Amino acid sequence: MNEQELQSEFLSADEEKLRGMCANLKRVSAPKNFDMRVKARIAAHQTQPVRSPFFGFLKVAAPLALLMVVLGAIVLMNLNSGNQFASSQVTASYAETAKLQANLPTRDEIVPPSVARNSGPNANAEIETPRTANVNMDQALASRDNSSFGRIFGAPKTDPIDPNNGSSRDSASTTPRVIKSPVFNQFNPTVQTPSESNKADMTNIISFLQFYGIIAISSGNSLKVQSIVSGSQAERSDILPNDIIEAINDVNLNEIKTIHINNGTKLDIVRERIRTEKTLK
């Protein structure tokens, strides 16, 4: 410290004493190997790989990218499972349901002319399935609604839809309800849904018939073919509108637990009140 500066600095006696005490503190010195340790540190720094500024960006971007990939995978899985079966929940009022049902096409609108031309009393047919599917129906019951077609479109459980009679739609209520819309998965036909019953839901059977191109609606313990998709296997197999499907593979519809979709599926069909057994090959 500059002596002149020290003398010019005005300090009280206590401050002067304090400064003296601080100045008289014993000075410590660096250890003897100080130089070597400094050199070693410098050498260690020099041998470290040079990190580019991009590395800092990567430290942030890599986890973010990984997170996005994981989230994307989760979203895709959810979408896929939604397509598989009954994952979407829709809240709809009965009024909206009635509106939807009123806009449904009639049977004649749906049935292609080619099907009508092929209609006849004897409807033995073969259906060529593109793949074999094994569906566990024990767990494939999402609801107990007998009117699966109506349920798909949000109809009340106690209000089965008769395409020839729309009077039941008058009971529409504004109370919202949560419904599940089963969607047939063409990529993974093995579908499991939680169910307390061992019996298959008509909804699921309808869904699997759609796989063949059969649009059917529930009619008591059987299914009534409402329309046939043009160009489908059902059309090629001569399945016709108004056919009543009572059994699949010799098992009544209300007793079906498992359906094996493959070539050779038998459908028990009643056509014009004549019961025939049809083998789908």
Added chain:
Amino acid sequence: MALDKFEKSHAEVLQSVVPSEKLSDHQLIEATKSGDEDAFAEIVNRYRNQITNYLYRFLNDYEEAVDLSQETFVRVYFALERYHTEYAFSTYIYRIATNLAISELRKRKRRKLLSLTGLFQTEEDNDTEFQPPDERNLPDEDLLEDEQSRTIARAISTLPDKYRAPIVLRDVEGKSYEEIATILELGLGTTKSRISRARGLLKEKLKHYF
């Protein structure tokens, strides 16, 4: 070969003629920049005790002071290209050491906050109570101090950061006000004010000596 002689830098010429002990700090830095390791060794030799002592009084922990002192020289070595001669080299190296010490104190505070005892300490307690003294045996016999010196050292180490550096630089290291202001990047008035305030706080802590 003849051309090479003319291409030698001024620092290299000086180095070859004048022993490094007699070179100025700036000349040693220039020599270090041109690859002379001995010149940097001379810089280390010239400042190691000053910096170690300064950091020891700042942190009141010898091992930590030695560690940070070495780190200071490492930082200086790798930042030599950015060093400008507008400041004295001593100012430059003290600034680096101060910044490292302040950074270390902040780390200590964070560690303290994480400890259970730290959770129940108030800010007022931190200001008035001494930190526990470093009870470890110092490696050098010369470091053994009498009770008064240790009390003063502990009192300094309990000063708030912004008062600790100025008073250590002023009353322990004997730096001028201007130099302290440059090291701490403060105005001259602020520096004087802080030193005065630090003395007042220190006097309060050591009142039984007055």
